[in-house]
Amino acid sequence: MPKHGKYRMESKALSFLRDALTAKQLRVEIWKPAPGQTKKASKFVLExxxxxxxLQAVEDLLFVNSDILSAPIVMAIKIVSASADKTKTKTVGIAFADTSIRQLGVADFVDNDLFSNTEIKSLIIQLSVKEALIPTGTASGNTDRDIDLNKLKAVLERCGVVITEKKPSEFTAKNIEDDLMKLLVQDPGSSATVGNPQTISQLSLPVAPSALSALVNYLSLLTDPSNHGAFSIRTHDLSQYMRLDASALRALNLTEPPGVYQSKCYFTWSPHKCKTAQGTRLLGSWLKQPLVNLHEILVGHRQKRGRNLVEMFVDDSSTRRNLQDDFLKFMPDMHRISKRFKKSAASLEDVVRVYQVVLKIPGLIANLEGTQTEQDDYKSLLEEIYLKDFREFNENL
Structure with a gap:
């Protein structure tokens, strides 16, 4: 077969694989001929x-020439039943992971017997969950656990989440303390986090650690040495964010590809118009997690600083356009590339793209320094958030 024909076939195969996993929400297995087999192989082994x-096993194939626009979030769910005042309640423990930025998260909440509360659905929408791990049912299929799992499956299917069933024995918190001590990054400014499991506050939750154990095992995080000391963990507080349903997201054009509901889109600054892949993912998560605490919105330290930065770049349209067209437009997905370097799997193309970013840093610093604003505190904020770190990076290169 001519080289160009072989390349075209490989390109179509990768496009099909990417579409199957990210658009069609399908599971994929890649098999190869067993050792000793010829071209006309009759025996194959799972590769x-x-x-x-x-997507960890195939992300190097899928995103060589494209970026991940939506993080592959996977969630594990465990349910524990309890009875109080003749009312059956369910304590739901949830753990989720975003391997693209190496972050773990947990949440615990109480739901009723019918799962009619909106916590699970809201969490799935806020995080853009692609896949959920749940325990398998019993052989008879008639126990209370089977009934609960069937109700949970119905909720997940309505949200368009792929369901993966695992053995109930994997949903135990027996070894999760040791696993987290290996995975979590040590905070240089604190003696907590890794040295002592008691300082990991997430382990004190009643059910979530069991779900987290199943999640770590499913993703095989410990088998990759580059994951050791690289992950962070957080507790997701559902009460901080507005609860959006799937129809609201579709109406705002926050879930479909560009052009599907373009005429009905109320957000002209939707994630599809971001200049970088990491910006698309970040803005998408913000839009799906609107704060509901008015004090936090108006006075909160992080939100106030963000509003000031946005106002500064809105007012200085010249600097904003220069940053977008001359710098951000050429920035690769640094989260993905840095992960490839940590795994010692970076290609020559990755090296070149990082080198091109390095060449852009002096100009990026000069543009930020030239930002026009009459507010002294805005200048101090720009220095603190951006310029200080960029200058340090530039000096170390």
Whole structure:
């Protein structure tokens, strides 16, 4: 076969694989001929497998020439039943992971017997969950656990989440303390986090650690040495954010590809118009997690600083356009590339793209320094958030 024909076939195969995992929400297995087999092989062995929430085995194939615009979030769910005052309640423990930025998260909440509260659906929408791990049912299929799992499956299917069933024995918190001590990054400004499991506040939750154990095992995080000391963990507080349903997201054009509901889109600054892949993912998460605390919105330290930065770049349209067209437009997905370097799997193309970013840093600093604003505190904020770090990076290169 001519080289150009072989290249075209490989390109189509990768396009099909990417579409199957990210658009069609399908599981994929890649098989290869068993050792000793010829071209007309009759025996094959499983080489790689992937699912919408776990792309680690194939992400180097899928995103060589394209970026991940939506993070592959996978969630594990465990339910524990309890009875109080003749009312059946369910304590739901949830753990989720975003391997693209190496972050773990947990949440615990109480739901009723019918799962009619909106916590699970809201969490799925806020995080853009692609896949959910749940325990398998019993052989008889008639126990209370089976009934609960069937109700949970119905909720997940309505949200368009791929369901993966795992053994109930994997949903135990027996070894999660040791696993987290290996995975979590040590905070240089604190003696907490890794040295002592008691300082990891997430382990004190009643059910979530069991779900987290199943999640870590499913993603095989410990088998990759580059993951050791690289992950962070947080507790997701559902009460901080507005609860959006799937119809609201579709109406605002926050879930479909560009052009599907373009005429009905109320957000002309939707994630599809971001200049970088990491910006698309970040803005998408912000839009799906609107704050509901008025004090936090108006006075909160982080939100106030963000508003000031936005106002500064809105007022100085010349600097904003220069940053977008001359710098951000050429920025690759640094999260993905840095992960490839940590795994010692970076290609020559990755090296070149990082080198091109390095060449852009002096100009980026000069443009930021030239930002026009009459507010002294805005200048101090620009220095603190951007210029200080960029100058340090530039000096170390």
């Amino acid at each position: 790689k497998e992937a699912s919408p929430g776990n």
